[in-house]
Amino acid sequence: MSVSGMPYAPMSLHLLLAVSLCVALASSLPWAAASANGNGNGKPLVAAITKDAATSLYTVPIKDGRPLVLDLAGALVWTSCAAAHPTLECHHHFCMHAHSYHPPGCPHNGYGRADVEDPFRCKCTAHPYNPFSGESATADLTRTRLSANATDGKNPLYPVSFAAVTSCAPDSLLAKLPAGAVGVAGLARTRLALQAQVARSQKVANKFALCLPSGGGGDGVAIFGGGPLFLLPPGRPDVAATLAGETPLHRNKDLPGYFISATKIAVNQEQVQLYTQEPLVVELCTRIPYTALRPDVYRAVVDAFARATAGRKRVTPPPAAAAPFELCYDSRELGSTRLGYAVPQIDLVLEGGKNWTVFGGNSMAQVSDNTACLAVVKVKGEKGSPPPPAAIIGGFQMENNLVAKSKGKPLLLVVISFLAVLPWHTLASGGGGKPLVTAVTKDGATKLYTIAVKDGHPLALDLSGELVWSTCDASHSTVLPYERECVEANRYTPPSCWMQYGGAGGDYRYGNKCTAHPYNGVTGRCAPGDLTRTALAADATNGSNPLYPVTFPAVASCAPGSLLASLPAGAVGVAGLGRSDLALHAQVAATQNVAKKFALCLPSVAVFGGGPFVLIFPYSRPDIMQKLSYTALRRSPELAGGNGGGYYITAKSIEVNHHQVPLPNHGAPLVVQLSSMVPYTELRPDVYGPFVKAWDEILQWPKKVAPPVAPFELCYESRTIGSNRLGYAVPDININLEDGAAWYIFGGNSLVQVDDATACFAFVEMRPEKVGYGPAVVIGGHQMEHNLVVFDEEKQQLGFSGLLFGLQTTCSNFNFTVAA
Missing domain, CATH: 2.40.70.10 (Acid Proteases)
Structure with a gap:
């Protein structure tokens, strides 16, 4: 799909709009004295944001207390390094992730180079990119530690230091960054972006929120890992409770940044006449200080704003003060409201019908004591570069607004009118005959694998498990003893278990409730539990990406909390994948009308219902199913x-x-x-x-x-x-x-x-x-x-790819970005 000359694919992420105010959250937070050694105990992390007056860029002090520049389109975290630093090997899957996006103007010179200290070892190199100078470099991929504070959404709680994979960079690459900055914190949709690494290390949601400061002396705030989000003064509600609409977030196939789509623009509630009726691509960007508009859009918007302010006193300040703005006014005669200068509002009418409204607080920049200018500029196209988006929303227009993104629920809040939450999942009743995909997580302590298909909670994968089982609420439903599912649940007696088909349960008119025997394959223990009906969730897939969320009914066994012993922390049960009609893949096949087969690409992906299976790498993107x-x-x-x-x-x-x-x-x-x-x-x-x-x-x-x-x-x-x-x-x-x-x-x-x-x-x-x-x-x-290991019960065969390193890829290279 191409919108306004710029190709992009819509993602099933959304911006949710609300009326809320994000002011001085970080600058007034009382800092807690408690500390944590290495993890936030599953809590989101918070860091203060500072705006640099000289560059208008935003930084967070997370690298040994030194600042990194925030970059919404940055694919990597990169910093200057000490002479002695660890390196990653070329075959490491993080090395492949570091090369998922190649910066402009950077030569393609492979994944690594020989380690001078060990001629038999290939160490990985990355390509850190400074978008402000346009320069890139080739440098070692390394491991380092970053730090922030755990938060409850109201206050910082205690310091947290966490391991991260970053790229080294020469000091020359720091040119045009704020004074004292030691690198860039990339926040793009990549596996090595800052928020993705926080999510992995802290076991929190892959989402982040930015509340950029205006530079008037107060700090802004960055939150990684989710809400709630409470703003000052005390007593205000969780801002997520004020959500009131949504618009899809899109992605550009060539760029890792964030894009939305607008159907039209209005000034003073009158539609601006544009030369095209196609949707307008809008990018969110912290690299530029002010919103930049494509020349045809810029001309139409500026002319419309000039007509709407025809009675206001225009001024022509000295070029140095007004540059790069075209429309400037005597600010003493503009008047003011609680939303900033009393000027015509500008509305972006977003896909789905909701508005992003820009009031005077974000549309007018104070360039001198008595002069305020319309803070939009014209996009400067470069020869040979792809067509620019219709609008690039810069930092000034996001200031004092909460901006958030996530794999789960990305957020964006605009002052008084804009809170954007980008949910990855919305409920759907079925997969339409498509296979389902879900991410697999490996637990470092137990070395077991989990999938979060039970209300977002993880279940441990068990290739021999005949049931799906989990802890249950007291008010759960039950299956009757004579139902087919009860017979199937009791077809096989787990080791050390006593078989019974029914227990005491006088709540049911037609007899006793069915008892199953969930089994923990790690401890070898089992327990009786009610057979119940529940709902599980995953994403439909085309084999290359998730398409949309799917919930489906399932029969599962309840289990006591004691049966969770030796499972990964946070796991609420087991997803049995054995040869049973009540195993997870069999129930997916029955409810989604797909093949009774599943594929595991540990430690990252599970696909239920068939192929194809395509990874980001190698660049030819073959169907791995054809190579089994x-x-x-x-x-x-x-x-x-x-x-x-x-x-x-x-x-x-x-x-x-x-x-x-x-x-x-x-x-x-x-x-x-x-x-x-x-x-x-x-x-x-x-x-x-x-x-x-x-x-x-x-x-x-x-x-x-x-x-x-x-x-x-x-x-x-x-x-x-x-x-x-x-x-x-x-x-x-x-x-x-x-x-x-x-x-x-x-x-x-x-x-x-x-x-x-x-x-x-x-x-x-x-x-x-x-x-x-x-x-x-x-x-x-x-x-x-x-x-890639495929368990095909219909054909009674096992398919296996062999080590994917031979194809220059890994299981971690499945693209979990939602496709159109």
């Missing part, structure tokens, strides 16, 4: 005498560096299970011993770490291991499957980085209590990461 190898899926009763509902395949042999490992199976098939509830691949002792011995005999050159880091047997000093595009340069592992395919394990999956200096062989010996009729090998989460 396949093997037959088996059920455990066929293979090992068990009765579980997980996914099993069979292997003929295992090779290390193309040498077959001598195993005790004497040519009999090896049962291999796939599990999301174990972090690292487990091998039965009679398989583990020969396997580890074969690896150790081949991998002789790296320096070992003694004693090794538990639970691993072999660990190495990572600086002594080379690297390539598939991870560490170590021997390949092949699991040769029954039908000729092979599951290849390269360095990116065979070793795990346990600390900055140590990498370990990421395989463990199966515990004795698991040995028996169980599988010979259980492939764990780490070995599935950055592989």
Whole structure:
């Protein structure tokens, strides 16, 4: 779609409009004395914003107390660095994210360069860009610490320091930034933007709010991670409660900034006649001080404002004072209201019918004691550059307004007339036969994977789980014992559980309520719980992006809070993905009319219902589904005498560096299970011993770490291991499957980085209590990461891509920006 000559795709984000005032929030906040070491306990973070008088740019002091310039279109956070700083390797997924947007005028010179301290290591380089000077550079991608304060939406609570991935930059790149600034804090729609990194590190919403100051002595405020938002004086309501409308937020395919669409412009409530009837693209920008209009729009708006103020005294101040403005007035004769100078209001009529109204407080700039000018300028087009948007809203027009953006609910509040909240999700009744997609999050403490499909709360993924289960409200509904879902829920008895079809429940006229037995695959414990009906939510997808939110009915089991033990913090239950009609993917298939299949691209994405599956990288954007190898899926009763509902395949042999490992199976098939509830691949002792011995005999050159880091047997000093595009340069592992395919394990999956200096062989010996009729090998989460794995129950086959590093991409490169 092209609007006014500028291509963009609409996102399912919205601006919500309200009447609210955002004044002096940060400057009057009492600072708390408490401190926190490294995290905000899930609370949003707040930082004061300062306006630099010389440059009219806005800064936040989050880098060792030194300021970074806020840039709504900035793809990276970048700063000057000390001579000694850590670096990231070229194959790291953050390196790929750092190259998701290439700044203008910057040469394409690859992802990295050789590390002078380690010739076998490729260190990642990024391209920090200074939009104010137009200069860019090539510099190391590094890890550093930033800091702000946790907040309850009213006050700062305590300081928080958090880790962030940033780009270094030479001091020469600081030209034209405010004095004392040490870099730029990019806030664009990228995974390395500041708000995205706060969201990941603090476990808060991917959203932020800006209330820019006017530079009159008070600070503004930046909030990262969500509301509530309370303004002074005390007693005012949460501003989110005053929402009154919405307009879509759009994205430009070439630029990472924020765009909305206007249908017309009015001055003094009379429509401005423009040469085009097409929608007008409007960008929000902190790089420029005043709103810039495309020449045809500028001429029409300025002429309309001049006609509407024909009776006001115009003045021609000295050029230095009035530049770059065309219309200036004797401010003593303008009059004033609580909204600023009493001048004609300017309305942007937004897509959806709501208005962004600009009153005198944001339309008139005081350029001298007695002179105020209409604060709009003409866009300066550059030869060879793409057509500019119709309007670029600059910092002055956003001052004393709350501006916010999020993956969940981005916000934008304009003084007295404008509060913009950009919700990612709105409820829909069904997916229209389209697959559903949801983000996957890996929990650092437990190494388990969760999806937030239950009222925004996470459920842990369990490839062997036959139920969806969670804690329930006391007033939950129940399923009757004779209903089909009750029979299905009790078809399989989890380990250590007692089976019953009904319990005492006299509330139901037709008999007792159905009891299910939710099972925690980590602790091996289960508990009785009511079978209930609930609603779950995800996004319809075309395989490349989310399209729109979808809620769908589901049957789930209630569970006591005690059953949540050993699950990730904040998880409210488990999303079973086993071979059951009540597993999550089966219920999606039934309600959305899609295939009974699902794909996991750990640690980032889950897709239910089929393909295609397209990532941001490589630039050719192939459908990864077309690059899969396949093997037959088996059920455990066929293979090992068990009765579980997980996914099993069979292997003929295992090779290390193309040498077959001598195993005790004497040519009999090896049962291999796939599990999301174990972090690292487990091998039965009679398989583990020969396997580890074969690896150790081949991998002789790296320096070992003694004693090794538990639970691993072999660990190495990572600086002594080379690297390539598939991870560490170590021997390949092949699991040769029954039908000729092979599951290849390269360095990116065979070793795990346990600390900055140590990498370990990421395989463990199966515990004795698991040995028996169980599988010979259980492939764990780490070995599935950055592989697209498709579980197709309709065709009874398992598809797998192999390590995506080989395609110069990762699972983290799914584009979660909502498409048109």
